[in-house]
Amino acid sequence: xxxxxxxxxxxxxxxxxxxxxxxxxxxxxxxxxxxxxxxxxxxxxxxxxxxxxxxxxxxxxxxxxxxxxxxxxxxxxxxxxxxxxxxxxxxxxxxxxxxxxxxxxxxxxxxxxxxxxxxxxxxxxxxxxxxxxxxxxxxxxxxxxxxxxxxxxxxxxxxxxxxxxxxxxxxxxxxxxxxxxxxxxxxxxxxxxxxxxxxxxxxxxxxxxxxxxxxxxxxxxxxxxxxxxxxxxxxxxxxxxxxxxxxxxxxxxxxxxxxxxxxxxxxxxxxxxxxxxxxxxxxxxxxxxxxxxxxxxxxxxxxxxxxxxxxxxxxxxxxxxxxxxxxxxxxxx
Numbered sequence: 001x002x003x004x005x006x007x008x009x010x011x012x013x014x015x016x017x018x019x020x021x022x023x024x025x026x027x028x029x030x031x032x033x034x035x036x037x038x039x040x041x042x043x044x045x046x047x048x049x050x051x052x053x054x055x056x057x058x059x060x061x062x063x064x065x066x067x068x069x070x071x072x073x074x075x076x077x078x079x080x081x082x083x084x085x086x087x088x089x090x091x092x093x094x095x096x097x098x099x100x101x102x103x104x105x106x107x108x109x110x111x112x113x114x115x116x117x118x119x120x121x122x123x124x125x126x127x128x129x130x131x132x133x134x135x136x137x138x139x140x141x142x143x144x145x146x147x148x149x150x151x152x153x154x155x156x157x158x159x160x161x162x163x164x165x166x167x168x169x170x171x172x173x174x175x176x177x178x179x180x181x182x183x184x185x186x187x188x189x190x191x192x193x194x195x196x197x198x199x200x201x202x203x204x205x206x207x208x209x210x211x212x213x214x215x216x217x218x219x220x221x222x223x224x225x226x227x228x229x230x231x232x233x234x235x236x237x238x239x240x241x242x243x244x245x246x247x248x249x250x251x252x253x254x255x256x257x258x259x260x261x262x263x264x265x266x267x268x269x270x271x272x273x274x275x276x277x278x279x280x281x282x283x284x285x286x287x288x289x290x291x292x293x294x295x296x297x298x299x300x301x302x303x304x305x306x307x308x309x310x311x312x313x314x315x316x317x318x319x320x321x322x323x324x325x326x327x328x329x330x331x332x333x
Contacts, residue, residue, distance in 0.1 A: 001042070008036035059297065060090045060114035062105045064121070068214050069241060069269050070187075070284070071120055074142060077290020078118055085298060090114055116297040118142060121186075138300035138307075140293050151300065151307040153293045157190035160282035160315035164236050164264045165198040167280070167317055171262065171324065172331035173234040175199060178209040179222050179246055181238040185214075191238045191266065207232070214238075216245040223249025226261075233261055233326040240265040240272050240281055247275060247322070258324035268318050278320035289313050 001019075005012045010033060017025050018033040025033075036042075059082050066072055075091070082089050090113075094105045120142045140151045168176045178195045181188025192209060199206045210225055212218030219242030226232050227250055237243035243265035247257055255261050257277055265272065265281035272279040292311055300307055325331060 003040055004033065004036045004042050007040060008033045056113040056115050057086060058088045058090055058114045059294065060092055060117045062092050062094060062117060062119040062121070064094050066093070069239070069267060070286070073286035074120055074289055074293075077287045078293055079290075080287075081291045081294035085294060087115075087294075087298070116140075116301050118293050118297055138297055138305075140297040140300075142289065142293055148308060151296050152310040153289060153296060154310060154312060155187075155284045155289060156312040156315050157187055158194035159312075160266060160284070160317075161191045161194035161236070162198045163315070163317045164266065164282050165195055166202075167319075168234040168236065168262055168264060168323065169198075169202055169204065171234075171326070173262065173326050174231075174330070174332055175204045175207060176234045176236050177207045177226060177229070177232050179219060179226070179235055179237040179242050180209040180211045181242075182213050183211065188238055195236055212238075212242045212245075214241060216241045216248075218242060219245025220249045222246065224253065226250075227253035227255050233330055234323075235261060235263050237263060237265045240267040240269045240279060243279055243281070243322075244271075244275060247277075247279075258322055260327060262323040262326070264317075264323060272318075273320060275322070277322045280320045280323040281318055282315050283318050284315055285313055 001012050001015050005015045008015070008029075010029060014025065014029065015033055015037075018030050019037075059078075061075060061078060063071055063075065066075070079089050092105050092108060116138045118140050140153055142153055165176050176195065176199060178192060180192045180195075183189070195209075196206055207229075210222040212222050219237060222242065223246035226235060226246065235246060237246055243263055246263060250257055250261055250263075257263055263279065265279050266284070268281045268283035272281050292313060296307065296311065
């Protein structure tokens with residue numbers, strides 16, 4: 001750093017400010033310092049910085065799978081928000097969603113150079129006393145029910161589901177069938193519970209749910225079963241991918257959408273408007289989910305405190321062409 005300062009004709013403090021991306025440096029001076037760094041082959045040593053400052057400027061992210069749209073988009077948003085704050089992310093996938101897997105992930109993170117952890121855990125694995133966090137590492141959990149133990153950021157699963165079901169009931173459908181996600185998923189449980197409660201509150205019958213695994217293929221298999229239900233005029237699918245498979249199955253069985261069956265999804269993936277027909281769905285704001293997760297965990301880092309409780313990111317209904325009133329004589333008169 002002293003060599004760079006001499007070559008650029010500035011102080012070592014100015015070199016430090018440039019290498020740290022500090023905004024309070026005149027642009028011409030910044031370019032002069034950067035040119036000197038390039039000429040001398042100087043690169044800031046992040047490990048040395050970490051030792052000096054006691055921080056690594058890195059957030060660890062634990063998650064089970066990148067196969068689901070929600071996890072991919074949430075991770076993308078976390079990465080972008082972290083970069084805006086000058087932080088990198090270290091990704092630590094957990095191959096098997098078990099207590100031992102989660103405990104091992106936190107243990108490994110304790111050995112890595114991270115200041116904080118964001119855990120994208122959609123199953124109930126943070127309830128056990130055997131899962132311990134590395135000391136002095138702040139945590140935010142995404143998509144979980146661990147708000148009494150940790151800081152949780154989640155989509156308003158229940159609110160979005162209620163809006164989807166009410167939309168179909170207001171169109172005149174007698175009831176709404178449910179294409180549910182996997183039983184072990186926290187989000188799927190929340191959505192199924194809100195679907196059931198909304199129908200019960202409205203005094204409508206509650207059909208047996210049909211379950212998938214978030215994939216379009218599972219939605220297709222479930223759709224073949226739903227297509228054989230003569231009383232099924234409306235379906236709320238727990239995500240857009242399963243709704244896509246459902247649309248294919250209904251089409252193959254000669255059930256038109258929305259003429260015979262209305263369909264609402266959940267996520268509002270970018271392709272939802274290109275489905276045939278374009279899909280009515282609940283919009284999840286993944287960018288906001290990622291931003292609040294990073295904001296929450298860095299707030300804990302800067303204050304050196306732990307937080308508890310749940311922050312919900314709002315959802316909203318996006319109306320497209322996959323929903324309509326039921327066929328004549330099959331709805332609420």
